[in-house]
Amino acid sequence: MSELEAKPVSTNNKLGLAKSDYLGGKSTLCVGCGHDSITNSIISSFHASNISPYDVAKMSGIGCSSKTPGYFLSKASGFNSIHGRMAPVSTGAKVANQKLITLGISGDGDTASIGLGGFVHLMRRNVPMAYLVANNGVYGLTKGQFSATSEKGSRSKAGGSNPFSMIDLCSLALDVGCTFVARSFSGDAKQLVPLISAAVKHNGTALIDIISPCVTYNNHEGSTKSYNFYKDHKVILQELGLILPEQEILADYDPGSTTRVDMPDGSILTLKKLALDHDVTNRWAAQQLVHESNSRGEILTGLLYIDEKSQNFLQTLDLTERPLSELGETETRPSAQVLSDIFKEYR
Amino acid sequence: MSELEAKPVSTNNKLGLAKSDYLGGKSTLCVGCGHDSITNSIISSFHASNISPYDVAKMSGIGCSSKTPGYFLSKASGFNSIHGRMAPVSTGAKVANQKLITLGISGDGDTASIGLGGFVHLMRRNVPMAYLVANNGVYGLTKGQFSATSEKGSRSKAGGSNPFSMIDLCSLALDVGCTFVARSFSGDAKQLVPLISAAVKHNGTALIDIISPCVTYNNHEGSTKSYNFYKDHKVILQELGLILPEQEILADYDPGSTTRVDMPDGSILTLKKLALDHDVTNRWAAQQLVHESNSRGEILTGLLYIDEKSQNFLQTLDLTERPLSELGETETRPSAQVLSDIFKEYR
Amino acid sequence: MQKKINDFVINVATVNGSGSQSANTILIKSLFRMGIPVGGKNIFPSNIMGLPTWFVIRANKNGYTCMKREYDMVVAMNVATVLDDLKSVNPGGVFLYNEDLKVEASLLRKDTLNISVPFRKLVDQATDQLKLKKLLANTIYVGILSHLLDIDYEVLISVIKDQFADKAAVVASNLKAIDVGRAYAAENLTDTLIGDFPLKLEKMNKTQGKILIDGNTAAGLGLVYGGCTFASWYPITPSTSLVESFARYANRYRKDKDGKNTFAIIQAEDELAAICMVLGAGWSGARAMTATSGPGLSLMAEASGLSYYAEIPTVIWDVQRTGPSTGLPTRTQQADVGFAAHLSHGDTEHILLFPATPEECFEFGQTCFDLAEKFQTLVIVMSDIDLGMNLWITDEIKYPTKPFERGKVLREEELKQMPQFLRYQDKDGDGIPYRTLPGTHHPAAGFLTRGSGHNEKAQYTENNVQYQTVLDRIVKKFETAKKHVPKPIIETQVGAKVGIIAFGSTHWPMLEARDILKTQGLATDYLRLRAMPFSPEVHDFIKSHERIYVVEQNRDSQMLKLILMEYPQYATRLISIRNYDGLPLDAVRISEPLLKLEKSS
Amino acid sequence: MQKKINDFVINVATVNGSGSQSANTILIKSLFRMGIPVGGKNIFPSNIMGLPTWFVIRANKNGYTCMKREYDMVVAMNVATVLDDLKSVNPGGVFLYNEDLKVEASLLRKDTLNISVPFRKLVDQATDQLKLKKLLANTIYVGILSHLLDIDYEVLISVIKDQFADKAAVVASNLKAIDVGRAYAAENLTDTLIGDFPLKLEKMNKTQGKILIDGNTAAGLGLVYGGCTFASWYPITPSTSLVESFARYANRYRKDKDGKNTFAIIQAEDELAAICMVLGAGWSGARAMTATSGPGLSLMAEASGLSYYAEIPTVIWDVQRTGPSTGLPTRTQQADVGFAAHLSHGDTEHILLFPATPEECFEFGQTCFDLAEKFQTLVIVMSDIDLGMNLWITDEIKYPTKPFERGKVLREEELKQMPQFLRYQDKDGDGIPYRTLPGTHHPAAGFLTRGSGHNEKAQYTENNVQYQTVLDRIVKKFETAKKHVPKPIIETQVGAKVGIIAFGSTHWPMLEARDILKTQGLATDYLRLRAMPFSPEVHDFIKSHERIYVVEQNRDSQMLKLILMEYPQYATRLISIRNYDGLPLDAVRISEPLLKLEKSS
Numbered sequence A, B: 001m002s003e004l005e006a007k008p009v010s011t012n013n014k015l016g017l018a019k020s021d022y023l024g025g026k027s028t029l030c031v032g033c034g035h036d037s038i039t040n041s042i043i044s045s046f047h048a049s050n051i052s053p054y055d056v057a058k059m060s061g062i063g064c065s066s067k068t069p070g071y072f073l074s075k076a077s078g079f080n081s082i083h084g085r086m087a088p089v090s091t092g093a094k095v096a097n098q099k100l101i102t103l104g105i106s107g108d109g110d111t112a113s114i115g116l117g118g119f120v121h122l123m124r125r126n127v128p129m130a131y132l133v134a135n136n137g138v139y140g141l142t143k144g145q146f147s148a149t150s151e152k153g154s155r156s157k158a159g160g161s162n163p164f165s166m167i168d169l170c171s172l173a174l175d176v177g178c179t180f181v182a183r184s185f186s187g188d189a190k191q192l193v194p195l196i197s198a199a200v201k202h203n204g205t206a207l208i209d210i211i212s213p214c215v216t217y218n219n220h221e222g223s224t225k226s227y228n229f230y231k232d233h234k235v236i237l238q239e240l241g242l243i244l245p246e247q248e249i250l251a252d253y254d255p256g257s258t259t260r261v262d263m264p265d266g267s268i269l270t271l272k273k274l275a276l277d278h279d280v281t282n283r284w285a286a287q288q289l290v291h292e293s294n295s296r297g298e299i300l301t302g303l304l305y306i307d308e309k310s311q312n313f314l315q316t317l318d319l320t321e322r323p324l325s326e327l328g329e330t331e332t333r334p335s336a337q338v339l340s341d342i343f344k345e346y347r
Numbered sequence C, D: 001m002q003k004k005i006n007d008f009v010i011n012v013a014t015v016n017g018s019g020s021q022s023a024n025t026i027l028i029k030s031l032f033r034m035g036i037p038v039g040g041k042n043i044f045p046s047n048i049m050g051l052p053t054w055f056v057i058r059a060n061k062n063g064y065t066c067m068k069r070e071y072d073m074v075v076a077m078n079v080a081t082v083l084d085d086l087k088s089v090n091p092g093g094v095f096l097y098n099e100d101l102k103v104e105a106s107l108l109r110k111d112t113l114n115i116s117v118p119f120r121k122l123v124d125q126a127t128d129q130l131k132l133k134k135l136l137a138n139t140i141y142v143g144i145l146s147h148l149l150d151i152d153y154e155v156l157i158s159v160i161k162d163q164f165a166d167k168a169a170v171v172a173s174n175l176k177a178i179d180v181g182r183a184y185a186a187e188n189l190t191d192t193l194i195g196d197f198p199l200k201l202e203k204m205n206k207t208q209g210k211i212l213i214d215g216n217t218a219a220g221l222g223l224v225y226g227g228c229t230f231a232s233w234y235p236i237t238p239s240t241s242l243v244e245s246f247a248r249y250a251n252r253y254r255k256d257k258d259g260k261n262t263f264a265i266i267q268a269e270d271e272l273a274a275i276c277m278v279l280g281a282g283w284s285g286a287r288a289m290t291a292t293s294g295p296g297l298s299l300m301a302e303a304s305g306l307s308y309y310a311e312i313p314t315v316i317w318d319v320q321r322t323g324p325s326t327g328l329p330t331r332t333q334q335a336d337v338g339f340a341a342h343l344s345h346g347d348t349e350h351i352l353l354f355p356a357t358p359e360e361c362f363e364f365g366q367t368c369f370d371l372a373e374k375f376q377t378l379v380i381v382m383s384d385i386d387l388g389m390n391l392w393i394t395d396e397i398k399y400p401t402k403p404f405e406r407g408k409v410l411r412e413e414e415l416k417q418m419p420q421f422l423r424y425q426d427k428d429g430d431g432i433p434y435r436t437l438p439g440t441h442h443p444a445a446g447f448l449t450r451g452s453g454h455n456e457k458a459q460y461t462e463n464n465v466q467y468q469t470v471l472d473r474i475v476k477k478f479e480t481a482k483k484h485v486p487k488p489i490i491e492t493q494v495g496a497k498v499g500i501i502a503f504g505s506t507h508w509p510m511l512e513a514r515d516i517l518k519t520q521g522l523a524t525d526y527l528r529l530r531a532m533p534f535s536p537e538v539h540d541f542i543k544s545h546e547r548i549y550v551v552e553q554n555r556d557s558q559m560l561k562l563i564l565m566e567y568p569q570y571a572t573r574l575i576s577i578r579n580y581d582g583l584p585l586d587a588v589r590i591s592e593p594l595l596k597l598e599k600s601s
Ligand SMILES: Cc1ncc(C[n+]2csc(CCOP(=O)(O)OP(=O)(O)O)c2C)c(N)n1
Pocket: A062, A063, A064, A065, A066, A083, A106, A107, A108, A109, A110, A111, A134, A136, A138, A139, A140, A141, A142, A147, D234, D235, D236, D237, D271, D295, D296, D299, D326
């Protein structure tokens, strides 16, 4: 937060809001915790995207990462729920009021262990929301046990080695049908801000698996989720840009090296090729890419997969336009005639 | 069961047991239910593998599929537990007595919905057991709702179409580190019997995803888990054989077309190429193969992946040789001296 | 011999999956349309095909249509249970059995009228189609019974036509089978040939203005009319049919002008997800519910505490089945009440509703949300298999006109008028705080809902005083709730010193039991609980009776204990009567122990 | 002014993650080694770094070492709480604060001795190393206190050396910091300069043969000695340190001759998995347990019912924290007892154990398995944060010699002698059936364990009589258990008419409270519950007292209600005294309400 507070917040966005209007309470995380950087990128993204905080639902589970909704957008409503249940709670919240711009932030413990079922089934349903995982490879809040996203062989602070297969959240998400899959790094605001903006606009569930170092329990030598490990092993897939509908197409947009993805609201996501050629609309190519990159020991970040043409959960449910939460007797109570018609069946 | 009862059970196995010694109670499943065929293959496999029923732990959750442990190996102990919890219950049972030959049978609802977390984490740990899923794409016992293994677009008996992404259990298993992954069909005893035998011998978790039609709720036109759909879309990867340690190498074993996998007990699993070339030791190739085959609308069956060199969960736990369940005061109670040494720390 | 007219019990024993259910429905509906009070108990297995199943039909001119375990007639179609079924016939009753079961004549009873019917042969007369044969065997016994019992033929035909409305071929084949059965009976089962047939039906007019419906169907309809917009659930017997009823009627009658849905129904991945979705939807402001049974209720424990403490409107319909654990999934019990009342770790409490009739299931389809939203808390509706899945005669349900209570929700306009908004403050002195919904466009509206410690401002706190302030206010809220939950219904008799308390499906056998008791000279007053926390009337009732029998369908006297906790001063007045063997409760299992206890008191 | 000697309370207020814990441990250990009875309360936040934390040290020559909320001295190191901390000092007490917090002089109290210390400057004297500065500030206050309070220097040095045993450099830097603190105090904080310092320590010999340990550590050790071979758990405060203690000692002392483990510890993916693994292991025959706290207990509800009904030995250690929901994860309460007693839907019941001391935590490390295996059921050990995570003086634990009870397990040899084996039959008339373990080589051994309906032969049944037979037998089993669970401990006083019932960590303030009451002229008898179901002694105790105060740490009088359910005949004797604000219970919160209630009775 200090970083933000230091910056002069001068430019107002289209809603006339300053960046300071997107701040939250003071963080109580450890100094240097990756999660605080994610907080900053969320603030930047929502400010830049001209989203009114009033329209936002901030969702989380339990963990250090799940505390962050307290630290951004204090004017928005939020639900810091219970451990591992962010996905279903968010599903309910969003379906009951489709107008809510739903941003979830969870931890790797919250998502890949206790919350794994909910996570997978959220993606199967394609519930429109941004699902951010602040992935530090450990249970921060309970003091540093390995989580299921820890690499096999990575070392704990106490020196133990993780003997179990890692769950790669991106590969898993691709496997079960997630329609927006990205990996990023908490410290890479340049990449993370447009990714969050795109995730929020996405027509379905958007997963961003964000490597977010835990300085207290998983930032040592031998950890594969430390600041140093990231620095030494990062491979950045694309340079990302997000052009809002009201903005002019930027001059430096070169169709040769840059792919564009049209977002539902008319924004354009631009992907400028950096490390490798990759077709972000090819699900299985994306999954192979992740596997190959993992096997080279890299941390590959960027947008891995996107599909803006899929049917999202609200469409599947074929909902009336007004939020369900606003429906009263008039909209929901069938007539007396209907009732007596129905009873004919029961005589 | 009737099929079995009809056959004359003449040949005894190495333990001197007839196939009838491997029978269970009378099935109460619907006539024609795929699950009953799985039961038959289990009986054949255990008989052929010379496994004493006394050494077997039959595990299951809740569902029509999970009832099957009542219908085979009635001399074995079994645990028909609660819905979705076969994986952790089996983990406990196996760790507490490593000598138990652990065979689990679950349903697609039991595994891919309520039990998804336990299923994935069992495979991450590589708990030695055979994990059979009797996959019919529906919740049989609760009368035919879609399960998460139903293909997108497949039709329910009432005519509805499944709008959600399918969970492909094999692809998922490959993704999270499972060390033995196979798909089969309940009616294909020729393939299923050696697969079960190999799964039981495997040095870790062995998943067999068995398409097992539900004649009552999912055997209609438009279902992708019906007998007809299987017949029309099956692609069989290999012809499987299992050579027990005491058997001579069979004459027709041709190293050109046949791959061999050495199992921990000295048995040899033979894979004779049929449909396609596939290296069963290449995890990511197997996963791609599944995706490609799915996208062609096929049901690809056979052994997809095997790794006999991984460390299983018992090895990870570095357990003493005697089953934990047998340890008493002598083995577990440290000396009085130790206790008073310990207390020095607390003064 | 005097015939029993409009007052007997028939038990039809078949194999599940054989299609007997539609035959039994035809039977029971025919009686209903003849104007005879009737009830049906479907005693089915937790299995899809091949296990024993029974359908018990009770016709009773006095309107006692609950379970009665003494069968005047048994129709035995299942070889697996035929000998037990034979034992279950009343002396002097009728045992009609399928000849093909090959019951040895020596095993037949002397004190029953035994009728053997060659069903295979008759089926062959009724149809050539192989796949219809199994099904039509059932229709044939309907035909036979219709003759033996004197079921009105017109009525019978009308029922069959309605039942298979769109399918002319099915109607035809069933009518054919009926006729085959009737013809066989007319020819072979005359009194002269088989002896006096002791049972007989006669038209009455006691079902006018009534319907025959199960509680789950009525509840689903009630949800439609009660403004339910969100249902998330995981399939489990016996709650599934409740959600299916909601789905069926919502899909028909809850479309907006563009044909879009004014509701969402989600099949969740498990019960943990189901309840959490409901919490999310309740938080967003929807009238949201889930339905489940015992094992699912257990899985909902953690989230239930969150609902309580974060004060989120939430509704669970628990259609109770026989526990513990998986138990007997298709048998009835009321054994979740103790667990439900304080579901979740820590100090928690929930509002419970106890419907006793399909009518009340319908009514509570609205009440559950009114209370959940008014008190911003979890409401658990405690139904059970007997109420939820069996057929009950009930008055045709009146069209609801009560407006929805949406509770203390502050919108932008109201916030503008307020100096401040404190989410968890007791502003009105009734313990009920105000809430805002997400999406409210006002700077004071937003707050972070949480299940961790919070103060009146909804801020995180670990401060002991701030924590306790919120927790104590919730107690006050539940004090207020006592005055707003559905009051108990009290029925008195002149001179009664003995009070009886019961709830839910126990109500019906209770009515009969009290009449029996009265005949035996024991006047009783009766309080039917409809909700927890208990309203003041419960106290007054207990206070004014020397002995209170608490009748319930569980082993451990769970309701008695809940009453005890609330009114310890009357501890010694409370006496327990229980039945918990999984079968629907009948009157004699109340009246007999009660009389015995009265004699010894 | 008379100094308080060996009888005062110091509260050290710091920021969490600043390393104060090791300084506080040095302080408290030094007092312990001086032979002074001492207790320590760690009031820490649910957070890793930056939130307020307090450590309360109570020295008491009479051995009252439980919580006392009146602080004779506060060491204020946290700017966020300094003003509240100032308020928390007793009149006449000492307020020692960090000068760098810049407390305005005008805010200081007149009735306290205020001491300002320039910590930053002192730290600069103690070290040049930047990253040590924050840490050593804590050691410096230890140095200052050691001088002010007269902590024996030799003892202090010994403690520091032991604490950092292997790390010479750490020892050196800490000793340096101690000396800086002492030197500063000697020079600047003399009575002449600051006024009379009112507190003082003197060596005693009251801690000989004793140890200073928290309940979780003792429990972990108890599991090692109690034959635990299987632990599966999901991390949750405050249960984590219990499993960590088991892991630490098991890894040291539970290796076979080849260095292989005679135990398995599994970090599960959630609590549902954790308990299910324990069920699997218990089924296989291992002494298996899990540890958790409130939210985890809720998640274990479904499987707990399976344990009860399928009769599988299972052990849960519930280290209770403040509920409901996530609640205050680092504050104490005893608010899971009601929920735990009948955890799961349907009719269920579990054995509960209530340890009150680290010694008992150790002992119950074996008892829990003895009971779980003997009764083939779930045993829940109800600890809490105050007991589990705070430091208690306890007698050095005696080496256990009691053999393990493994219950009625039939091996191959026994089966050979038996005509038949019926898994769920009451063969011995005590309600406890026999079981076989999987892997037993005998044709009669195998059966299918299930949570669905089963008969005495362990076969699937939906038959009402067979079902009820098994369910009723379990009631009998729990009757038997009443005579085998740990008996309550009763302490009497001459002439007492008033009885008190308490359990768990309430025990320690209770000892002090009873002495206070006695001073005030009220003699009391005291029964400390150690288990449910209640043994006959509980009945006799209640019967023989006119009034029974049930003292507990939850809002809803949960234990009182459990007692009420068992002994309704004594309902009106039971009076509730509760504290549930999350802080450890102290004596006056018992004695004052009790006296008040006595006066009005
Ligand atoms: C049901 C339940 N079990 C366990 C806990 C304890 N708990 C709190 S946070 C947490 C893990 C957090 O890990 P992660 O989600 O990775 O978040 P991080 O703290 O690393 O950001 C656990 C196990 C809980 N609160 N609830």
